[in-house]
Amino acid sequence: MRRTVLMLAATALAAAGLALAAHARPAEANFPGSPGRIAYTLFDGKDYEIFTTKPDGSGRVQLTHNDVYDDNPAYSPSGDRIAYTRYDGKDYEIFTVNIDGSDYRMVTDTAVDEYSPDYSPDGGRIVYSAYDGSDYEIFTVKPDGSDTRRVTDNAVSENEPVYSPGGGRIAYTAPYGIEDYEIFTVNTDGSGARRVTDSNNARNEAAPHWGSR
Structure with a gap:
């Protein structure tokens, strides 16, 4: 993410104090993919869908076509699939799709x-943030949906998880102190x-990304 718009449940966000809006926000992008395409979220007039484009802005392709919200696209390391968040009619879940828009899972x-x-x-696991009944915590899962593992377990909300280049650590955003995110x-x-x-409670930090060097 990456970006700070996670479309988190409004009540949980209000309690956490993190401004992550579900509507009326900038498109979000994930780069690079294969062969060098950028994945992003676009409002199509009724909801958000996943698109990809070449770096020069040409060759736009729409991957998702539905009446629900699709957001937070993230390329697989091989570049052949994209993980994203989708509203399935009752809550938000993690899906994946091929870069040509086929084979939703x-x-x-x-x-x-x-x-x-x-x-x-x-490419063996996907990390994500999930509501555990009281706040948001970090989990990982295999792309086929098996072997879910909990990473964090505490009384605060952790969001925007991203893997380190080596895969051994995860960076994320969490509250620290009063109205402060680190x-x-x-x-x-x-x-x-x-x-x-x-x-020191002076400002909020968000949207971590790991560099390759």
Whole structure:
């Protein structure tokens, strides 16, 4: 994500104090894909859909065609599939799709909301943020929907998870102090959580990304 618009449930966001809007926000992009295409979210007049385009803006392709919200696109390392968030009629779930728009697959299927997917560097797992009944926590799952693992477990909301280039750690956004959001990292097994930024309640940090070097 990546970006800060996760379309999180309004009540949970109000409690958390993180401004992540579900509507009327800029398109979101994920780059690069194969062969060098950019995936992004676009409002088509009735809802948000997933598109890709060449870096020069030509060759736009619409991947999703429905009457629900599709958001948070993230390329697989091989570039042949895209993970994204979809509203399935009752809550938000993680889906994947081929880059030509074929072969939709539902990855998560629960009674709660899941957001902000990101592939591990080897493509073997997808990390995401999910509501656990009290707040949002970080989970990982295989792309086929099996072997769900919980990474964080505490009394605050963790959002916008992204894998490190080596796949051993995850960066994310979480509250720290009063009305302050910071960047943290954690091992994929949930150990070794560390706070990366420290703004001393002066400002909020969000939307972490790992560089390759």
